[in-house]
Amino acid sequence: VLRSFVQAYFQMPCRIMEPLTHTERKKLVGRNNPFDSQFQLLTGPIDSILSQRLQQHPGAFAVAGVTLVDLYPDEYWIGQAMPDKGVGIFSFARYSEAFYNRLPASGNSANHLAWPKDPLGNSGDQLLLLRAMKTLAHELLHLLGLAHCVYYQCVMNGSNGLEESDASPLHLCPVCLRKLHHSVAWTGQPLDITRRYHNLSLGMKQLGLLQ
Numbered sequence: 001v002l003r004s005f006v007q008a009y010f011q012m013p014c015r016i017m018e019p020l021t022h023t024e025r026k027k028l029v030g031r032n033n034p035f036d037s038q039f040q041l042l043t044g045p046i047d048s049i050l051s052q053r054l055q056q057h058p059g060a061f062a063v064a065g066v067t068l069v070d071l072y073p074d075e076y077w078i079g080q081a082m083p084d085k086g087v088g089i090f091s092f093a094r095y096s097e098a099f100y101n102r103l104p105a106s107g108n109s110a111n112h113l114a115w116p117k118d119p120l121g122n123s124g125d126q127l128l129l130l131r132a133m134k135t136l137a138h139e140l141l142h143l144l145g146l147a148h149c150v151y152y153q154c155v156m157n158g159s160n161g162l163e164e165s166d167a168s169p170l171h172l173c174p175v176c177l178r179k180l181h182h183s184v185a186w187t188g189q190p191l192d193i194t195r196r197y198h199n200l201s202l203g204m205k206q207l208g209l210l211q
Helices: 002-010 043-055 097-101 126-143 162-167 174-187 193-207
Strands: 030-032 039-042 063-067 070-072 079-082 087-091
Touching: 002 126, 002 193, 039 043, 043 063, 043 079, 043 087, 063 126, 070 087, 079 126, 087 126, 126 162
Parallel strands: 039 070, 063 087
Antiparallel strands: 030 039, 079 087
16 A cells, blocks of 8 residues: 555655565564653664665666554654655554553564564554555655755654644645755656546545545
């Protein structure tokens, strides 16, 4: 679903890569959150792994990692986009009610992580999917060079929490849409605005998410 959304939103091909290998997972660093004891993964080592993967695919523009495990540094991060490296890692863990009902993890090593058996719980619904789409679009647009929007209601508005994020739309304002049009021009295939909205509308209707 997220791949189809990205392809329609950016009018670029999107490929799902293989999950982290055993060797890559051994490079992860984790901890128990000092505030709520939930297990978290440090973003730095993940960014390094994704950078290596991007180098293995010279034709790719960016590599984005998606996880249902909480992230840090600081208390927690929803995600981290690094435009200079063309990589980003995003967590949807806190978008699910199951996260707040999950028992604290034991141990503090990513090598001994007891990955959640049911990370979505009963929250694998339209709201979680919509939140995931907004986060993915927002952070991928950062990778394309777009900054936070201060002009209109827009998916690129900055937010200080889930309430503000939920209030923002999934779509771009006219200013940021023009920026996206300019940003993808290097592909040699200019953004077809009419086809973009048509494809997004079809996909959103199928998912029951049309706004």
